[in-house]
Amino acid sequence: MSIVETPLRRAVRAQRRAHRARTTTITLVLVAVTFALFVGTMMIGSYVLSPWEVIGSAFRLTDDPSVDFIVLDLRLPTAATALGSGLALGVAGLVFQRLLANPLASPDFVGISGGASLFAVSAILFTGWGAVTTSAMALLGALLASIAIYLLAWRGGITGYRFILVGIGLSQLFTALTGYVIARADLNDAREAMTWLVGSVGSAGPFELRTLLVAVAVLLPVAFVLSRRLGALELGDDAASALGVRVERSRLGLLALSVVLVALATAAAGPLSFVALIAGPIAVRLVGNAASLPAAAFVGAIIVLTADLVAQHALPVALPTGVVTGAVGAPYLIWLLATVNREGRGG
Amino acid sequence: MTATVQRLQHVEAPTPRHRSTVGLGLGALVLLGVLAVVMFVSITIGARGVGLHTIWTAFTDYDPSSAEQTVIRELRVPRTLLGLLVGAGLGLAGALLQGVTRNPLADPGIMGINMGAAAGIVVAVMLFDGISQSTSVWVGFAGAGVATVVVYGVASFGREGATPVKLALAGAAVSASLYSVTTGVTMSDLQALNELRFWQVGSLSGRYLPVLSQTWPFLVAGIAVALLMGRSLNGLALGDDLAVALGQRVRLTRVVVFVTVALLGGAATAACGPIVFVGLVVPHIARALCGPDYRWILPYTFLLSPIILLCADVLGRVLVSPSELQVGVVLGVVGAPAFILLVRRKDLAQL
Numbered sequence: 001m002s003i004v005e006t007p008l009r010r011a012v013r014a015q016r017r018a019h020r021a022r023t024t025t026i027t028l029v030l031v032a033v034t035f036a037l038f039v040g041t042m043m044i045g046s047y048v049l050s051p052w053e054v055i056g057s058a059f060r061l062t063d064d065p066s067v068d069f070i071v072l073d074l075r076l077p078t079a080a081t082a083l084g085s086g087l088a089l090g091v092a093g094l095v096f097q098r099l100l101a102n103p104l105a106s107p108d109f110v111g112i113s114g115g116a117s118l119f120a121v122s123a124i125l126f127t128g129w130g131a132v133t134t135s136a137m138a139l140l141g142a143l144l145a146s147i148a149i150y151l152l153a154w155r156g157g158i159t160g161y162r163f164i165l166v167g168i169g170l171s172q173l174f175t176a177l178t179g180y181v182i183a184r185a186d187l188n189d190a191r192e193a194m195t196w197l198v199g200s201v202g203s204a205g206p207f208e209l210r211t212l213l214v215a216v217a218v219l220l221p222v223a224f225v226l227s228r229r230l231g232a233l234e235l236g237d238d239a240a241s242a243l244g245v246r247v248e249r250s251r252l253g254l255l256a257l258s259v260v261l262v263a264l265a266t267a268a269a270g271p272l273s274f275v276a277l278i279a280g281p282i283a284v285r286l287v288g289n290a291a292s293l294p295a296a297a298f299v300g301a302i303i304v305l306t307a308d309l310v311a312q313h314a315l316p317v318a319l320p321t322g323v324v325t326g327a328v329g330a331p332y333l334i335w336l337l338a339t340v341n342r343e344g345r346g347g
Numbered sequence: 348m349t350a351t352v353q354r355l356q357h358v359e360a361p362t363p364r365h366r367s368t369v370g371l372g373l374g375a376l377v378l379l380g381v382l383a384v385v386m387f388v389s390i391t392i393g394a395r396g397v398g399l400h401t402i403w404t405a406f407t408d409y410d411p412s413s414a415e416q417t418v419i420r421e422l423r424v425p426r427t428l429l430g431l432l433v434g435a436g437l438g439l440a441g442a443l444l445q446g447v448t449r450n451p452l453a454d455p456g457i458m459g460i461n462m463g464a465a466a467g468i469v470v471a472v473m474l475f476d477g478i479s480q481s482t483s484v485w486v487g488f489a490g491a492g493v494a495t496v497v498v499y500g501v502a503s504f505g506r507e508g509a510t511p512v513k514l515a516l517a518g519a520a521v522s523a524s525l526y527s528v529t530t531g532v533t534m535s536d537l538q539a540l541n542e543l544r545f546w547q548v549g550s551l552s553g554r555y556l557p558v559l560s561q562t563w564p565f566l567v568a569g570i571a572v573a574l575l576m577g578r579s580l581n582g583l584a585l586g587d588d589l590a591v592a593l594g595q596r597v598r599l600t601r602v603v604v605f606v607t608v609a610l611l612g613g614a615a616t617a618a619c620g621p622i623v624f625v626g627l628v629v630p631h632i633a634r635a636l637c638g639p640d641y642r643w644i645l646p647y648t649f650l651l652s653p654i655i656l657l658c659a660d661v662l663g664r665v666l667v668s669p670s671e672l673q674v675g676v677v678l679g680v681v682g683a684p685a686f687i688l689l690v691r692r693k694d695l696a697q698l
Contacts, residue, residue, distance in 0.1 A: 102516070109519040152687050161512055162690060168457065168519050169686035172623050176679025182544050183673060190544055198530050273527050277520070319531065326527025333520050337501040 023287045023295075030286075030298035037305040038083055042075040044313055077209055082201040082304045082321070084212040085265035085272060086279075090300020091223050091293055092258035092265070093276025094283060098230050099254055100160035103340045106277035107262045110167025113271040114174035115145020116263055120270075121178050121193045125185040134196070135208040135267030142263030145170060146255065199270030199322030201308050208268040215264045219257055220297060226254055227293045234289075272322050274329025275303050281336055371643050374636065378650040382431075389427040389657045390419065392664060425555035430660055430674075431653040432559075432566040433619050436611040438652025439573040439645060441626020442633070446580035446641055447604040448499065451631070451689070452511040455491075455612040456623030458518035459525065463494025464616035466525040473532045484561055484617045491613035495605055497521060545620075545673070558618050565614040572607045574649060576600075577642035584639065622675045624682025625652055631689060 042054045047070060056062035057071040093106045100110075107113055119141025123134045149170055153162040178197070182190050196203070204212070229250045232240040237247045262276065283296035307324040315324075390402060402424075405416040437455060444453035455461050467490020468483045502510075502517040533540045579600040582590040590597050615622065633647035656674065659681065663672035 102512070104516040104520060108523055109516065152691070155691065164512055165452065165515055165690040166687050168515050169683050169690065171519070172456070172686070173679050173683035176623070176676045179544070180673060180676040187541050191540060194530060194540065194544070195534065198527065198534065273523055320534070322527060323531035323534075326524055326531065330521075330524035330528070333524060334497065334501060337517050337520065338504050 086301030086304030088261040090279035094280030111171035114171035138267035199272035200320035434653035434656030442630035454627030459522035461621035487617035488613035580641035
């Protein structure tokens with residue numbers, strides 16, 4: 001039986017095409033905005049540069065030593081950290097939210113950032129071996145925390161419900177221990193640790209930055225490829241295995257991927273609160289669920305870049321980036337909580 | 348045939364374990380004794396050992412020149428009383444919340460109420476220079492009240508009301524935002540940061556006597572109201588419809604409970620900083636001991652919570668003597684496994 005071209009089929013196809021075109025357009029707009037902000041944060045400062053100077057210098061097109069110094073040595077590391085951590089947090093947050101089937105289950109709240117914080121703060125206060133150790137420890141902490149949560153929530157499988165609650169319990173434990181470590185320390189070290197805890201994109205060293213950017217370049221495409229499986233997993237475990245997805249393995253892979261992204265972003269910029277939480281729902285609202293991962297990455301980057309601009313230039317005193325994301329995140333969060341719960345998706 | 352009868356007798360549903368009033372009363376007396384012992388230990392153990400005799404003379408025949416007696420009067424006894432009141436307050440706040448929300452994971456710490464009080468106090472201290480301790484208690488109440496309303500209100504949107512996950516997530520989220528506000532505010536002031544980092548982990552140390560004298564009226568009042576709520580909570584446990592049919596004013600009960608919780612959470616936080624897990628775990632222990640009747644759960648919680656808080660405090664003093672581990676840290680370490688066990692239990696107590 002040949003396929004008949006009915007008006008309905010045509011309408012459905014036209015609809016799909018329109019949707020895809022819209023998704024592509026919006027994602028491209030997000031990319032453009034991200035790029036504009038990335039260039040923009042490097043233009044502003046005590047010495048204002050033109051966009052062409054910034055682009056020319058950042059991409060090694062021109063050769064002007066004074067501009068190169070300002071752009072490459074002073075402003076590019078911060079901007080690149082903001083970009084990288086934003087992309088990583090946006091993707092990781094959305095993967096968590098979709099895997100755990102709860103729009104509020106971002107890695108900030110379920111103990112991953114808490115584990116990273118505890119280990120990084122301990123490294124700052126006890127080893128004094130510098131930034132490399134701090135990032136390595138943040139990575140280790142996030143990995144250990146997520147393994148602990150995964151194992152403790154395991155009972156013949158993982159449910160989002162248990163994972164979230166176990167994560168919240170552990171994150172309280174990490175908070176208590178972090179507080180203890182800070183209370184024990186010498187005052188100046190404690191200040192350094194607390195600054196780190198708020199999160200700032202200006203503090204990343206070259207090593208963490210390079211690790212983060214490499215990881216983002218490698219893992220983001222992997223995440224985009226895996227997002228089909230994510231869609232299948234969202235149908236429920238039974239439906240997903242009926243579709244030929246190996247449920248536990250896919251879930252573990254996706255979780256591991258986002259944990260690594262969160263850990264590296266945390267290592268570079270500290271636990272920037274709310275970015276992972278906010279980026280996902282905004283992206284889903286813009287482009288719908290199916291194609292939301294790339295959009296979430298760029299929304300995350302836009303949030304961190306904007307927060308950095310505001311924190312550095314718009315306020316009377318320069319503040320750590322995390323204060324701005326926290327302050328903007330809180331009201332949005334309340335609104336988000338209210339809407340998702342009204343729609344019955346809160347858990 | 349006989350075999351069937353015997354089998355039937357075997358599978359006969361176990362009658363719900365009946366706990367006699369006398370038994371429960373005796374149990375409460377035993378707990379009271381334990382509490383007395385723990386309080387005694389809390390007063391005597393420390394960098395400077397003291398005996399019963401010294402404690403007695405410190406109050407009957409005070410000799411200001413004796414260092415031991417001064418330690419007792421100024422430090423140990425106020426600290427122990429503070430632990431008693433704060434522990435009882437937090438435990439009862441948790442029991443009330445679990446009863447009124449009918450949610451086994453409700454707790455002033457998990458729900459962000461203590462963090463609300465903490466944020467209120469920190470912001471007030473930073474913005475208005477030289478705010479007095481007594482004013483900061485009120486700000487703590489305000490913060491706790493706002494956090495309670497926001498978290499519970501937001502979590503109970505939707506058809507199924509405030510489910511455990513929604514409540515815990517709303518609490519975690521609100522705590523996280525309050526935490527970043529608190530930290531952001533304190534970053535600018537080194538001195539405040541120095542004081543705050545001790546207070547923020549939850550500790551009984553510091554200036555006991557002034558703290559005690561400013562917060563005890565609120566804690567005692569809150570505890571008294573909480574202990575009287577047993578009948579109303581029993582009514583709510585039947586469901587709103589039935590409670591209304593039995594002649595209860597459900598809305599009034601809710602308001603009274605939430606105000607009491609904010610009062611207890613705010614005062615406890617103002618005194619000791621945000622302490623988690625006491626309000627969560629202790630009511631479950633009490634429930635396991637004495638069944639679902641809130642007229643017993645509340646007094647048992649009232650006795651058990653200070654026992655646990657003071658034990659944690661003593662443990663913190665003994666473990667790393669001569670310095671000390673803050674009570675909030677000990678409770679965090681001990682409480683997290685308890686919380687996870689609670690979550691993993693298949694039959695998470697239905698309230």
